[in-house]
Amino acid sequence: MTAPQARLAVDIGGTFTDIVLERGPGDFISGKYLTTHGEPERAVLEGTRDLLEKGGVAPGDIGLVVHGTTLATNALIERKGAKIAMITTRGFRDSLEMAYEHRFEVSDLYMQRPAPLVPRWLRLEVDERMAADGSVLRPFDPESLRALIPVLRAEGVEAVAICFLHSYMNGAHESAAGALLAAEMPELRITLSHEICPEIREYERGSTACANAYVQPVMESYLRRLKTGIAGLGIPGEIMLMMSSGGLCSLDVACAQPIKLVESGPAGGAVLAAHLAAEMSIDAAIAFDMGGTTAKLVLIDHATPQQSRNLEVARAYRFLRGSGMPLRVPVIDLVEIGAGGGSLGQIDGLGCVAVGPESAGSEPGPAAYGLGGTRPAVTDADLILGKIDPEGFAGGKIALDALLAAQALDIHVGTPAGMDVRTAAIAMVEVVDENMANAARVHATDNGAQLEGRTMIAFGGAAPMHAARIAQKLSIDRIVIPKGAGVGSAHGFLLAPVSYEAVRTRLIPLAALTTEDMGAILSDMRAEAERIVRLGVPAPAPLSESIAVYMRYRGQGHEIMVTLDALPAADALHSMLTALFDAEYRRHFGRTIPGMEIECLTWKLALSGPRPAPTGAALAPEATPAPGPRKRQALVDLASMTDGDAGVYTRTGLLPGMRIPGPAIITESETNTMVPAGFSASIDARGHIVIDREAAVAAKGEAA
């Protein structure tokens, strides 16, 4: 008997639970099920049963279930987590509420900060104090903690976060406090800040620890129920959880550190894009995901999505950095913009067209849906411009009414700005595309990256309609619209490796750093990461290791991440780290500062299990004549604002090797791909649509 081969990926989103069943390599079927908010596992179990039946797969054949969920994020946003307390060093209970002591919106007189997860009366203090070097300034007094136990009991506290000053240097007091509480109150869930986030900066570490404690009881109970339910279906396979870093962890790790599961959906999309980049040998890519309300961008270099350790959830101002709850966890670095198919247009105080972040969502949706929406959404403008085939939208499930779209555009944008409907539609689309292009530009600047020459990988319902125009604006010559991009996140889950990232803060001037210091930090982190990763990847399966050091010039507040494969030899340590730092610094800022002291602050080591190998370079398919268009329709060319005549094709009718010149529309059940004039689309061997700027293709041809 062979091991069960089939795999299942489950992505619980706010509206839909997407399930993908992989029957064998490259053989997928998928389903969308309404999310059941009270008991999310219900949709998962019912959907799974349904999909297994449809796919003709026996539960016993499922070898692995990979799962991602917005449950933790939602608990934070909707404040539906557990009743928690924070236990902290005497004198510091207000750190969580003072946050950064700043106004994130400088000119908003009526600004409000999100309320802390723990009210002041449950932020409790004990006697203890570490110094910045990890030495004890004041010993931990267990009696001061014991005195708090009646309060925890009386208040019905389910979980606590223990956050002591400088615990990232020495966690002994936190551990002692945790052990005492565990002994006295065995039912209590306990998060130690130095375990969940051993990094300097008390507010961020405390915020991360409290958020973990806050979601832990909810997540743990859900995950245990899910485990029982999945086993009850007769599925023998293990459940692995998708993390915000784009890696997987075991169910037990997820129960202990559930905060690392937030934003796993978008991470799945980025993993998928990265896998595609590997398959297609794309060195520099940008993933672009656009749905109904938001668009997300991720830089992907050498098939690896850009990583960071800064995440913010539950923002007071959704798209404003610094207005939310900071979480210091490994995360795929994505920029989110309030731009989607449902984003609404209007005329602002300057007489200009403004689009989003307000969105019509799926109800009432764009005006063209005829569900009561009267304000124009981006989808309405797309329809007027000819980017959508009104007959086949959403697989024919939603009939679009162009008249309603035109009316909404006229009333809210056209008339007030003195434009006809067509111009109003162009204005809305140009503004929303420009917003996304600008967000990409600023994000690239923040990361010292170039956009020019990248390949854009576009997925999500609205992205294929907007990708080409945004690419034009960013001087990007190639766009890939992957096959089956509608459930991209869940697909990505199946491509993610088991991984864990350990981190330490140790401020060491580079000049004083020895290989012994660095080796000790690394082996300490390696032991932690290995213990956790081996739960999912039993020995002797090989693990790959990556090391990163956050370095800066002494006096600077932002560190630059330098990556390396292994501990350098003693005689090369300083020269190698200096060279790596210089190169990164130059990439970000154009120059280095000779003579300036360099210091290392934060250290990171990640271990990952094997990831699915890309299927290797596919041969270029033989050129095949494309079928004639199903029909033709008017399509406005946004770059020149002139009318064009586009062929409309059905994606399922297009085979590898076929090439379609722009202007064209390629329709499929989840989306439409817009190919503007001056571009052409071809279908590659794997069935992906590859859109190229013709001038760029010609130039390459000449060069060759």
Add this chain to the structure above:
Amino acid sequence: MSDQGHLIQLQVIWSRLIAAVEEQARSLIRAGFSTSTREAGDVSAGVFNTRGEMIAQAVTGTPGHINSMARSVKHFLAEYPAATMREGDVYITNDPWKATGHLSDLSVVTPIFRAGRFVGLFACTTHVVDIGGNGPSPESRDVYGEGLFIPIMKVVDRGEMNESLLKMVRANVKEPVQVEGDIFALVACNDVGGQRLMKIMDEYGLEEIDTIGDEIFERSRKAMLDEIAKLPRGTWSNTMTIDGYEAPIELCAAVTVDETGVHIDMEGTSAASRFGINCPMCYTEAYASFGVKCLVAPHLPNNAATMACITVTAPEDCIANASFPRPVVARSTIGMFLPDLVFGCFEQALTDRVPAESTGTLWNIRLGMASEGGRKGFMVTTFHSGGAGARPALDGLSATPFPSGIRNVPVEVTESITPLVIWRKEFLKDSGGPGRQRGGLGQVMEIGNREEAPLTLYARYERVVNPARGRQGGQSGAPGRLTLGSGAKLKAKGLQVIPAGETVIIEMPGGGGYGRPEDRNAEAVAMDLRQGFISPEAAAEAYGKPGTGA
């Protein structure tokens, strides 16, 4: 192109220009060395037309540069007319009167050429770690003691760095490598802006940007005047007394709203001080206009046209219009009270829109320890604040600055780079001004030294004698206070010694309340009690509601 299409193009180019200056600012913040640059985005960046009028400015952390940097470009053009500028030239100054108000801010201006033709300028400003002289101390008697003064001059001449200038800078500052690094960052960020502008001009086939700039100005002016037209017409006056250095200071303003805009006259304001808390006119304009702007039209962009709708005048050589060579290093002492001063005028004209007074000037902590024997000394500044004023429908923000947008420095970071130990940092009970809406709470920090050595405290705190006042029956916030751990009182201004083994306790003021305390909702009072924001005594005395015994 049709007229209709033209509007689309205008809008796209406008948003592209805003993205360009945003990129310019971000690259400066990331490369900057001073704490205020990186923690507060204490920089500014903008693009200007050939007349030196600002078309777009990045949204950054502190308001003090908003108008001042914008106006500085005209001074550069006066010194170096466009005809004398060459491709590859870059100009610099820290002239407090022609740039942003004190020597620690360096401003750099880069003319942009396209096919040999001068098309516009990029300008930026950042706060450097040190500029020599007496440093941040306001004890100098004139600007000469406050550090190196760089008149408007070339920092790059046709692509060549001005080595002589850099040598002078290096020789005059305590952190030469960092300051030089900041100068390079300023030059480089303008290049980023210039490159983006070239791309925009390529893509849209533009030969100049003055035309599009004028259209932006026209729309902005109209939008700003539309907002101003919603205000009642008239003139309203207000006076605010602040503690001052050698004597209390009266800040006076009369705000006039008419069809041309909002005009602020500061007649009656006290004369300049002997200490460096004087404010040059450019910085006064920045903060006074900021107060008007965030009350009247917070969502409109800052550019030459919106700014031109607000004018500010002040008597010659008063503390808000200090003449050269007055000392000005701590000009924020005055500047940061100006929005509250202006609000006091608007309060008489507007119902339920104007917040109560805030702490104003930041309560930054400057502590130092001298090097001695084998012990390495240090000098550190961390940013902190008292409470902000209550709003008509919201309580004031606790331990949050207004009008500054600066972020704090984490305790763990301060302790990791100095031997300081911060023993507590918590909200100060009963410090928020009672009111229907309560003023934001101040905070208390207690700081000691792990080394057996005295510390030097550089104090320049306000609202110790004159607290933040409430509005509409709301009461004042608690005043600030400085003491030693052992109880002795310290002065709010000037250099003082914290003996070895002692701690200093810094109690930061609270914001003013809004509306009568007796009108405060009983639930809100009960919640304040439960949170420990007020004491049972205050609940009874200030709010007339007995404590719940919580």
